Amino acid sequence: MGMTEIIHYSLSPAHLVEAAIRRGEGQLTATGALQVTTDKYTGRSPNDKFIVDSPAVHNDIAWSGNKPFAADKFANLYNRMTAYMQNRELFIFDGYAGADPEYNIRVRFINEFAWHNLFVHQLFIRPEAGNQTFEPDYEVICLPGFKADPAIDGTNSEAFIILNFEQRLVLIGGTHYAGEMKKSIFTVMNYILPRRNILSMHCSANAGANGDTALFFGLSGTGKTTLSADPGRRLIGDDEHGWSDNGIFNIEGGCYAKCIGLRHDTEPQIWEAVRFGAVLENVVIDPAVRIPDFANGSITENTRAAYPVHYIPNALIPGVAGHPKTIVFLTADAFGVLPPIAKLNAEQAMYHFLSGYTSKLAGTERGITEPQATFSACFGAPFLPLPALRYAELLGEKLKQHKTNVFLINTGWSGGPYGVGSRIKLSYTRAMVTAAIEGQLEQVAYQLDPVFNVYVPASCPGIPAEILTPRNTWADKEAYDFKAKELANLFVHNFQGFNKDIPAAIAAAGPRG
Missing domain, CATH: 3.90.228.20 (Phosphoenolpyruvate Carboxykinase; domain 3)
Incomplete structure (x- = not known):
């Protein structure tokens, strides 16, 4: 018995939480956050990320650090994913990357999971209510249940993250880890912005009372999230920024904080942000009372909390500031x-x-x-x-x-x-x-x-x-x-x-x- 797919367009966080629970994707915690697990992929899968090698982009890309993917293989994979989407419930979110309207891009996310749609709703910049006309610059199709066959599809494994800059399309499948959506759009911005003389940066940023801006660069575990969340300064963003002729702007509308060992006394701002509308990835929950055990790394040390930047008190909204x-x-x-x-x-x-x-x-x-x-x-x-x-x-x-x-x-x-x-x-x-x-x-x-x-x-x-x-x-x-x-x-x-x-x-x- 065939049925046409059900498409949910721009649902609110409350509706998405309900849908995720109805579909068995996650559970509510005692603080109201949605707890989910990401199956065997509990982090990014760098060996499964590719860039489509087409003549239009070939000479731009640093192929020493990026893996090429054939355009015909991409077309075949896209067709197979389109067929997979038939007769399925899908969730669509339209939002922006880039808090400076002069330099943002419009992104449409098509998700198989309600919780993934909640994640992008919280991590990217949400359009103002009543803004009906939305023509996306980029589309991201994320279908964790679609597993690639390397022999047919030319991928490295069942999981794949493939960016097509010419068609402005990103295909993700085989992995439940939501961070792939966030980082694929960051990769897109790292392609687009420098061509407009804007430095795209993997850093956190905050501003003082008199508007002076500071940036914090550092690899995982060096303290950039902890040190930028300063109660005496206003958080611009915790991870991705652009530096244009106008100044600094946050690429995102949310935060994706590591929360292994999270404690109220050391990181009160992040602790308080783990509430209704937030997503907790791979955090172990006490089944009886649903209280998160942030010290427990038995699923992964890479436990994460995703929440909108306005959950941090005194955050700078919109995330734009001076040089x-x-x-x-x-x-x-x-x-x-x-x-x-x-x-x-x-x-x-x-x-x-x-x-x-x-x-x-x-x-x-x-x-x-x-x-x-x-x-x-x-x-x-x-x-x-x-x-x-x-x-x-x-x-x-x-x-x-x-x-x-x-x-x-x-x-x-x-x-x-x-x-x-x-x-x-x-x-x-x-x-x-x-x-x-x-x-x-x-x-x-x-x-x-x-x-x-x-x-x-x-x-x-x-x-x-x-x-x-x-x-x-x-x-x-x-x-x-x-x-x-x-x-x-x-x-x-x-x-x-x-x-x-x-x-x-x-x-x-x-x-x-």
Whole structure:
């Protein structure tokens, strides 16, 4: 017995929550948030993401970091997905990416899951009521129940995320993880915006009472969400921004916060945002009382809360602000050798932007834990369709044009590597961020770090002067010298991976291996 598909267009969050529960997709928690699980894909699947290689875009794309997909295979997959959508209940959301109307794009999401539609409703910018005419610039079709057959479809597995810039269409299937929709549109913006002389950035942003804007770059676990959610400043956005001739704008209308270990006393703003309308991904719930157990990572450590930015008190709506006065690059250095804070000139900033360094802790046998250096160009390599230098050049131009100060802040270890030294106190990091943003480091003396080639302040309000020079904090100075050289060589080796187009002044601005 055939039936035509039922299409729900622009449902409210309340209707979408009802639909998700009716369809068995999730359950209400004690705080009113919708809890869902994402099956076996509990994070992004980078090996399953492709860009359609068509003559119109071939020469633009940095194929060294992106996987090509054949246009004829894309057409076949699209036809198979269209057939799959027949006789199904579908949910459509029309919204925007980009809070500055001059630079936004209109995106239509077609979802098989009601909770996915709720997710994009909360993560993107919602149209004003009564705005009936909507012609999408891009469409995203997300069908988790449609599993690809690599032999037929040319994919890597049953899961796929395929971006077609020429047809302005994104196909997602085989994975339940909602973050793929968010990051595919970020990838689209990273393709579109630089071609309009706008720097697209993987960073959080906030503004002070007098409108001064600050940006925070950093890979996962370095503290960009925690440090940008400052009760004394207004949150512009927690993850994706554009920098145009007008200033900064949030690409999104919501937040997607990691919530493993979330506690009310340490992150009250995020805690309070986990309420009706929010989506909790892969958070374990007490079945009897439906209270989330944020400490439980048994499904995944990558537990997430998705909610609209206006759930954060004092958020700046719409998310637009002036040119940044201060930029902070956050890195968690587990080698314990980077200065806690250093000032960067434009060339040094471009070097560290291209490097995108942090270190991850890798457990090895017999309980020995050696840090692993991680480099991700522009602090967001998986989402960059264009060559990294394109984004770095835009950064350099804007830094010089707007005289923006850039600081490198190490939120990692001091006094020795992980296992010997100790993590730099969050209260110290906050004090350094405040000093950088409030201009308290303008008049202090600086000295050049001989290994890392960055300017280290002689003093910083609220910080013991001895910890500002990392070598002083190590009992064994020779061990420090050895470790510092080791990390400097890793920077040099990573930088050799860039093509020969890097200007000599940028290449010379890095650590000296």
